[in-house]
Amino acid sequence: MTWIVWRQQRPVFITLVAGLVVAVAAILLLRAVMVADLTAGNLLDCVGKGLEACGPAANDFQTTWFDRLHLAEATVLAAPVLIGVFVGAPLFAREFEQGTHALAFTQSVSRTRWMATKFVVAALPALVVVLVYQLVVHSWLDAAGQLGPLSTGPFYFTTFEAQGVSPVAYTLFAYTLGMFAGAVFKRTLVAMTLTLGLFVAVRAVLTGVREHLITPTRVLSDDLDARTVERGPLVVESGFLDAKGAVVADPTPMMNCAGKGDAQGAVDFAACYRENGLAQRYSDVIPVDQVTTLHLLEASIFAGLAVLFVLGSVWAVRRQV
Amino acid sequence: MGQREHPPVLAEDLGKKYSRGWALRGCTLEIPAGRIVALVGPNGAGKSTLMGMITGLLRPTTGRISVFGDAPNGRGMHGAVAFLTQAKPLYPQFTVTETLKYGRNANPGWDQAYAEELVEKAQVPFAAKVGTLSGGQRTRVALALALGKRPKLLMLDEPLADLDPLARENVLQTLVEECRTQKITVLLSSHVLAELEDVCDHLVLLADGRVRLAGDVSALLQAHAEHRTLSQLALAYMRMEVAA
Numbered sequence: 001m002t003w004i005v006w007r008q009q010r011p012v013f014i015t016l017v018a019g020l021v022v023a024v025a026a027i028l029l030l031r032a033v034m035v036a037d038l039t040a041g042n043l044l045d046c047v048g049k050g051l052e053a054c055g056p057a058a059n060d061f062q063t064t065w066f067d068r069l070h071l072a073e074a075t076v077l078a079a080p081v082l083i084g085v086f087v088g089a090p091l092f093a094r095e096f097e098q099g100t101h102a103l104a105f106t107q108s109v110s111r112t113r114w115m116a117t118k119f120v121v122a123a124l125p126a127l128v129v130v131l132v133y134q135l136v137v138h139s140w141l142d143a144a145g146q147l148g149p150l151s152t153g154p155f156y157f158t159t160f161e162a163q164g165v166s167p168v169a170y171t172l173f174a175y176t177l178g179m180f181a182g183a184v185f186k187r188t189l190v191a192m193t194l195t196l197g198l199f200v201a202v203r204a205v206l207t208g209v210r211e212h213l214i215t216p217t218r219v220l221s222d223d224l225d226a227r228t229v230e231r232g233p234l235v236v237e238s239g240f241l242d243a244k245g246a247v248v249a250d251p252t253p254m255m256n257c258a259g260k261g262d263a264q265g266a267v268d269f270a271a272c273y274r275e276n277g278l279a280q281r282y283s284d285v286i287p288v289d290q291v292t293t294l295h296l297l298e299a300s301i302f303a304g305l306a307v308l309f310v311l312g313s314v315w316a317v318r319r320q321v
Numbered sequence: 322m323g324q325r326e327h328p329p330v331l332a333e334d335l336g337k338k339y340s341r342g343w344a345l346r347g348c349t350l351e352i353p354a355g356r357i358v359a360l361v362g363p364n365g366a367g368k369s370t371l372m373g374m375i376t377g378l379l380r381p382t383t384g385r386i387s388v389f390g391d392a393p394n395g396r397g398m399h400g401a402v403a404f405l406t407q408a409k410p411l412y413p414q415f416t417v418t419e420t421l422k423y424g425r426n427a428n429p430g431w432d433q434a435y436a437e438e439l440v441e442k443a444q445v446p447f448a449a450k451v452g453t454l455s456g457g458q459r460t461r462v463a464l465a466l467a468l469g470k471r472p473k474l475l476m477l478d479e480p481l482a483d484l485d486p487l488a489r490e491n492v493l494q495t496l497v498e499e500c501r502t503q504k505i506t507v508l509l510s511s512h513v514l515a516e517l518e519d520v521c522d523h524l525v526l527l528a529d530g531r532v533r534l535a536g537d538v539s540a541l542l543q544a545h546a547e548h549r550t551l552s553q554l555a556l557a558y559m560r561m562e563v564a565a
Contacts, residue, residue, distance in 0.1 A: 320380035
């Protein structure tokens with residue numbers, strides 16, 4: 001049975017591997033050119049320190065490379081939906097469209113086994129390809145270190161979604177969604193379109209809500225006029241506390257410090273805020289060390305959806321019309 | 322009773338309704354073992370629907386059907402049944418050898434030597450891609466795939482429809498030879514009554530979704546002495562149906 005599906009999926013597999021080889025070669029080449037740039041600008045030490053610690057050469061470096069690195073992250077984000085549309089959606093839809101499902105359904109092998117084999121044999125190479133590509137892109141990002149997109153912290157959305165278990169979880173979701181759409185609607189084009197649309201919609205919605213999956217840690221600060229924002233942790237919410245330690249719902253009127261300036265017109269905002277009743281500044285953050293937890297929590301939602309789609313496909317394929 | 326083997330197909334008050342109406346209604350019949358059964362009727366009479374329900378591809382709306390004692394379901398077709406549809410779906414990108422390998426992988430009781438012999442007899446090149454074969458060659462490969470699983474019941478839905486007269490004769494001859502020697506029950510549907518004439522010994526005539534005539538061919542011809550041949554008899558019944 002494995003051979004049958006393998007034989008059917010061979011062109012898809014060859015395309016996947018060819019695509020991967022070309023993409024990996026391109027990324028490795030870009031990485032080599034970038035490392036040469038770093039060496040030429042004497043920036044290799046800066047990679048660990050960040051832009052602030054380095055001279056104008058670092059600025060030039062970012063001008064050239066920052067957007068390219070971002071683009072590479074974006075291609076990792078795009079990989080799952082490509083798998084869903086081109087591997088998942090045609091998996092059953094093409095059989096129904098060509099009428100070859102009738103051939104498969106009239107052999108001695110059960111429909112369930114046929115399905116399970118198709119599911120696994122088509123999914124494994126796709127997942128491996130996405131994972132390998134993700135790791136290669138990540139090695140490039142690592143080479144740029146704090147001079148590249150990683151400087152904005154692991155929670156920045158393109159970085160978060162291109163790292164950890166996320167790409168594989170999205171791929172599993174896209175693939176099973178495509179498979180289910182194909183099994184239900186039995187038309188390749190319909191299944192492809194639906195997969196694309198639904199994937200983008202679900203991903204957009206879950207990107208917005210994932211920060212609520214973890215109870216944030218409240219960080220308090222007595223520095224009321226703090227202007228610098230620490231990079232790294234994900235700030236879910238921030239504001240002021242009053243003297244009793246309660247959150248001030250609307251601090252705007254208490255922040256009115258007009259006319260409180262001294263002779264030079266400089267305002268001591270911290271003192272002014274304290275006078276107005278604001279006692280402490282708070283921020284609810286997800287600390288950097290919880291990034292893996294957040295990856296796993298979000299991935300479990302996508303995995304749960306994938307399980308539903310698999311069950312739905314079993315129902316759709318075993319259904320008699 | 323326990324000693325008695327289940328008949329290949331037993332239908333009781335079987336009916337199938339699509340959104341456009343009833344395709345088959347109140348169909349009660351038995352396909353006896355070891356016979357070559359002609360399933361005839363005008364277009365839309367319900368021939369393909371009946372076969373679809375025997376394979377389990379379609380679910381009956383009413384009534385019951387059993388195939389060798391089991392009710393067909395959506396999990397898979399009965400192991401002793403082989404089915405060849407009008408469209409003869411095969412994977413066009415597979416070679417003939419790969420198509421036979423497909424049969425071997427998907428059927429536990431597969432007889433590779435027999436399937437190869439059938440392809441050789443048809444003089445179809447093993448290395449050719451199925452998509453490049455002529456209609457007649459494709460049919461022979463599909464037939465080898467169906468017979469290679471060593472079925473007890475072989476169903477053929479319009480197997481000859483897209484073949485030239487010579488290919489028709491060849492395919493039909495092979496079919497009858499193989500089935501007679503292997504004691505396979507055959508359910509064969511066709512529009513062309515003449516070609517069923519010398520082949521079939523049992524008749525099921527459907528019209529407008531109902532069974533109009535069913536039984537042993539010689540018994541039917543004795544009972545309707547005014548018709549000398551199977552095709553005349555069937556044609557007369559179909560004319561009656563159209564007139565009604």
